[in-house]
Amino acid sequence: MSKPALPTLEDVAKAANVSTATVSRCLNSPERVAEQTRDKILAAVDSLGYSPNFGAKALATKRTNTIGAIIPTMANAIFARGLQAFQETLGTHGATLLVASSYYDPEIEEQQIRSMIARGADGLLLIGQSRSERVYEFIKRQNIPIVIAWSYDKNSEHNMVGFDNTAASRTLTQRAIEMGHKRFAFMSAERRHNDRARDRVEGAKQALSAANIDPDSMPVVETPYSIEESGVAFEALLKSPNKPTVVMCGNDVQAVGALKKARELGLRVPEDISITGFDDLEITTIVEPGITTVHVPHRQMGQAAAEILIHENPDTQRIELPTYTVERGSLAAPREH
Amino acid sequence: MSKPALPTLEDVAKAANVSTATVSRCLNSPERVAEQTRDKILAAVDSLGYSPNFGAKALATKRTNTIGAIIPTMANAIFARGLQAFQETLGTHGATLLVASSYYDPEIEEQQIRSMIARGADGLLLIGQSRSERVYEFIKRQNIPIVIAWSYDKNSEHNMVGFDNTAASRTLTQRAIEMGHKRFAFMSAERRHNDRARDRVEGAKQALSAANIDPDSMPVVETPYSIEESGVAFEALLKSPNKPTVVMCGNDVQAVGALKKARELGLRVPEDISITGFDDLEITTIVEPGITTVHVPHRQMGQAAAEILIHENPDTQRIELPTYTVERGSLAAPREH
């Protein structure tokens, strides 16, 4: 017994004694077919176990109902919630999600973008706006709608749903300044190809400047989003000439790594040193003390991004989502000396 | 200026002064075409910015080079690492990943399976083996290879890459027994449609039986993988008639939730109560004390699953991966009374 070929539209048509056109209509716009014929057809579909051939459908309609998302990584909680919401929303609109990760590498990302387009993606979700003009031109040429998430730039020509990383970081830094902190340090992700990371550092510097603190007095160290490596980076920052009273982290994972290392070094948080995070991941609530951080509306972001891609509005959509600071205890007034 | 239609194989053929057949050959098996013609063709491809039409290719080859994965959720770290590795491995073999989540709901899962197959997935990654026979028959009928991960059953007729949840849980429980624990409680995920959860509870019971402890003396409470809800469940378990000296959790997220609640209740871990987890997620290392848990080789699992799906071996593959206990401090001998 060899592989039984899958039933085609024609098989269904024969079984139901109608033309393939009618079957196709029955499946795609049931209201355009008589109820009686419809029943016949659906019965045939059912008994044959028919399912439309994807390639043929895509070829005929020039659509795949598939949306691609290229995120830096899914092994990290940062993008998980947003991606989950993105997929849920796509699902409710009958679209499927294609996922790839770029490891924060623009070359890999470009390759993934090409791959997704070659895979027939009807639209693309990209993280951040920092990529070469060539890539944007390629995408435009292929006529694929994209939406950029996790960043916000009101001057962008692209669909965008995100938040003001600079302002959020600035606000958090201002809070630290209000509490009396004067010596800052910043633990960032690599900023080279990461506008969110750049903006978060920039926001902190703006707050310092506004408070007449030299922004260049704040050491910045770049490290991956890993508990372990963040601990190492934290220890390095402590040795800065102008020993910081607060270490601001560009991400909660880093903050948790810093907190863990602080504990290992016998430092009390926030008594001996304050630590802040960014993203409001669940891990900020399970450590002691909880991490003071910036809440980012990941789910709304994912959902809004999906909506934009699904509805294919001709003019570009820009949605700025609000963020807010969540105080949990890891940031407090510095000890008096 | 209207949308410029994308170039087709025929456009390339014209530009290069060859037939479409030659262009197709040149792109798919370059060695079968003269170097001279190849150069001409590649130049044309480049200048036109040609990219093969996905639907047409799929229709002609009956393959999409797309693999689907249906996991309970991506918002939770449990499946993130494995899925990431799965995608990476697919990528190195030129395949792309389709993702959907089922929320641990078999009906949603079935719908997602149908959707993925309709989307032309060449293969499917499914979590656990507990699903209706009807679904398996549907899949077989569609001639789609699947691999089941996160579970292991040597008698299964399906491709499978996972680990022995029962044995792993049994071993961990034995360890607790060795330490002197006699009164156990178990915090599980809902077991109804979840064989991993069932097996983990079962493994614990087996260890108890083997040590002449009545397995029915162990209260089992089911709760979602959420820090918050796990805390509530933990508190409920503490009120069991036979107050447990150790609460075993089917997952690290639950263990962390339990630990957090214990702290809030003023209980010291492990002095007042021991807690164990399962999965060896990163969060087990950042809490104090670290969670004693079972290490699960998520990455290898994802990678092996991808390999199986890519290579389409005719006979069914079964890979059992080893797990081991990681002691971190949340499990210790019970206090003497």
Added chain:
DNA sequence: TTGTACGCGTTATCAA
């Protein structure tokens, strides 16, 4: 309301 017939862009078979 239904049927006929063609086009969608590739691959693959068979000759040349």
Added chain:
DNA sequence: TTGATAACGCGTACAA
């Protein structure tokens, strides 16, 4: 090594 040409399975004018 290359070129005609026939599938591949579905949507959709257009006609009936």
